[in-house]
Amino acid sequence: MKTYVKLAAAALALSAAILASVNPAAADPTFPDKCKGDMPMGSQPMPVGGQGSNSGQGPMADLTDYQQASLEAMMSMNQKMMQGMMKDDPDVSFICGLIAHHLGAIDMAKVELEHGDNEEAKATAQKVIDDQTKEVERLTEWVDEEVKE
Secondary structure, eight states: OHHHHHHHHHHHHHHHHHHHTSOHHHHOTTSOGGGOOOOOTTOSOOOOSSSSSSOSOSTTTTOOHHHHHHHHHHHHHHHHHHHHHTOSSHHHHHHHHHHHHHHHHHHHHHHHHHHOOOHHHHHHHHHHHHHHHHHHHHHHHHHHHHOOO
């Protein structure tokens, strides 16, 4: 079990490093700029193992497509949540973290729609996308109105 946990952690770190190398503005246009910020030293994930997204080396080599997509969605969410939680105002920190959390749910639901076979699970995924998209829009309006930078 310890080996699995270490492998999963390494895979998450590699996914985050790959995502961080992409232009953030192009990668997540729905995460408000007012929620973005610098994360403290030590919280930025470091690459582990092979180069590239799934080069056949390192901890991600044995992951299925859906596992890799799910890990990437979770790491993107976690990175955004950490950025949001670094805000000085507790209300802004909460709302920005919640937006990131909802965006993560949307990304994970998209993985289910692309890779899943069960119609009930896929219907649930679509409902998550629909509901959380509305919530992200509502919370983003709050950020636009309330956060002064």
